[in-house]
Each structure stands twice: as C-alpha cells, then as structure tokens.
Amino acid sequence: MPDDYFDQELPLEAKSSFIFLSLLLALLFNLLPLQGFILLLQPDFVAMTLLYWSIHYPQRIGMTLAFMAGLVMDVSNSSILGQHALAYCVITFFGMILHRRLRLFNSFQQAPQIFWILLIAQFAIFLTGLLGGTYFPDWYYFFPSATGALLWPVISFLLGIPQKPKRDPNEL
C-alpha cells in the first residue's frame, strides 16, 4: 500500500451541477478547431472526465450518462453513431471495477494505469472503425492516450478542487 494513502483527505460529495458542467467543458475542449500536429496530440477530454468521475464517484455517474456523452461526441465528430458511445461505456466500466484499487494511489501514480484504460477505449473506437471499413491507421493514432495519461494529474487536480474539505480554523 502506498505510503501517503492515510494522508489523503476524505473528499466532499460532488455536486451534480459541477459534474455536468465539467462534462460540458470537456466537450468544449474536444471541439476546439485544431489542425495538424496538435490535433494528433489532443487527448479525449470527455473520456478523461468520465474516467475521473467514475473512479472517484462511481455512484454518481452511470453508463447512461457515458452513453449519451458518446452519442453527442459521435454527432459532433460525424462518425458512425455508437462508436464513441461504446468506448465511453468501456471507460466507465473500467472506472467502476477498478475504482477501489486506483484510489489507493495519488494522481501521479494513477497516470500509467490511466494510460492503459484510455488505450483500450481508443482500441474500441479503432476496432469499430475497422469493421466500418477503413484503412489501418499509423501508430501515432494512439498518441492521444499517452498525452491523456500525462495530463491526468492536472485534470484530476482541477476536477478535485470543489470537493476539497474546507478547513475549520478553530480545529485542534
């Protein structure tokens, strides 16, 4: 068990409005009109936000929400309906079954494990695309999973701010 596990604070309950807002913001970041090199590196912010909520608050976020988010992403991406929906459901699934283990670690230690989950989700998108009849992409297609894992500490810090317990100045 990692040393700093017992130093972790008990987070407050997340507000539904904040969860919704964070997903909306993530979608906004996904929709940025990037081109070329940066587009190749751009991680899937919606996937990472969904993963964060399903690890830290698995009771609050269900697969239905993930499925809906995936459909919205499919429409904006003009890909086959259900492609991202499936990937996001897979992400939420892994978040749900691994949340007890992942919460033992701090966000830096989580990052390598997040990489594999993001990679599996991307692989799901890749497989469904392949069945839809496309060519085999280059290896750098899987770059966003790596950048996503690198950005994981930042995102989990930002999403964790509102749930930080407030210190009572009069406590012992």
Next chain:
Amino acid sequence: METVPQFFRAGPSPQVRLFFFALLSILLMVMDARFSSFSGMRQTVGMIIYPLQRLAYIPATLLDQAEELINDFHLTKEIANLREQYFLHQQKLFRLQMLEEENAQLRKLLGAAQQTEIKAIMAEILYVPRDPFNRKVTLNKGNSSEIKAGQVVVDDQGVIGQITQVHPFLSEVTLITDKGHSVPVQVARNGLRSVISGAGKNNELELRYLSVNADIEKGDLLVTSGIGGVYPPGLPVARVENIEHDRSQDFAVIMCTPIAGVNRNRHVLILSLTAPIPEHPEEEPKHTTQQERRSRAR
C-alpha cells in the same frame, strides 16, 4: 425474502451494464452504417451542440484578428501585390468575357443548351474531426444559408468535397479523400474519362479501373468531367503522382494527390448545384423485350 438495505443497493453489476450498453451501441452502429436512419436525431443533437461549437471557435477567431493586426504592417506591400494581380486578372477577364460571348454565339448556332452560371457562397471550416477514420469537416453555413446536400465545395485551387449532411446552421462536407467518395474526372491533356476515388488516407486519391495501356502519365492534371451533373466540368481535382504497371493485374494502380488544400484551408466556397439532372428517359419497348427474352432463356 432477502432484503438489501438502501445504502448497499447498487443496481445491476458493471458487467451486466456494459453488456447492455455494448449491445445497444452495436445496434446503433449497424442501423446507422447500413440504413443511415438517424439523420433527424443527428440534426437535433447537432442543434444542441451548435453553441458549444461556436464557443470553441472563438479562440481561433481571436488568433486570426491578432494575425491581421500584425499583418497590417505589411499592408502597403500587400496592396501593391494585389493591384498587380488585379491587373493581370482583369486582362484575363476581358478575354474570358469575349470568349463567353463567342461561346454563347457558337452554342446558339449549334442549338446547344446554355451553360448555367454558378453561384458560390463563402464558408469557413469550423471543425475537423479528431479521429482519422472519417474524412469529413464541418462548415459554418447550413440550411439558413440555403445550403443543400449534394453541393460541391471548392477552394481557390480545386475541388475539396461535397456536402453530405445539412444542419440548420452547419453542414458536413465529405472530403474527396474519403474512402466512399468518387468524382467523375477526365485527364486534362487528352480527355480520357474515369472516376477518381478517395483512398481514405490523408492526401491520397486512387484512379481505379484504368487499363494498363491507358494513355496516362505522371504529372497529368485531372479535372472534373461534368458527367453525372453534380460537379461542374473543368474544376481541377488531382495530379497523377505515381503509376504502377503490374502485369498480373488487369488495371494499373494509379495514385494521385489532390490539388486543393483538402486539409490546409480555413475558407472554402460552396458552389450552387448545376442544372437539375434530367429524368431518365423511358426505356424503349425493344429493350424490355430483349431483357424478357434473356430472362426466359435463363
């Protein structure tokens, strides 16, 4: 009877949920890919996320304005350049006008149909999809600007693609590099007609089904032939990049690169549809009898 306290109730297990949603999404994918039966739903969801897409575009416009501000310092030079270009083009335009009049005269003499003038609407590329599977882009003009599915999208150099889905304020363009997209073309040098198709890759097009001995060379310019009535004739599409003659195959493998900046430009032109496609002529009775005879023989 076993009762579980409210606190421990968690609903179906993650495995069951994943199975359910995976089935649902596979069903959706099959329905969408095979029967494309969700265009209404796409439009509604597209309407909902439209403000978000606009919002995401703001940084790009800000960047544009900053660039313009910097460019202001070079304005005098640019004006001189543009003036020079203007005069050059003006001269060409005079010749074009003359030719157009001459063409109209000749057409009248021949009794041929008049060529329709093409109108164009300027649009901006709002969004490029993240995954490399779909070669589609989203433009910022839609139903409200009287855009219709099937219209051709070009830039200053050549054909970019065709509008395939129209939302109220947005429209989706399938690029010519998309795997399922074909354009009727002809070789500008000798008028050899063929159909060019996207390879699904960045910056690559395929000229399929041209026989090994076809008169085509590396560097040949391919322009739209106008056959099919969708693309107006004479728009540059691609340049032949590489020809492989494989004796074991019936057709030559001809790879081309698109001329237009399919994934470079921000501003594009949407051309209005050319003359409406005439209806198919009634089949002659002779033909049907032949078919009947054939089917009887079977």
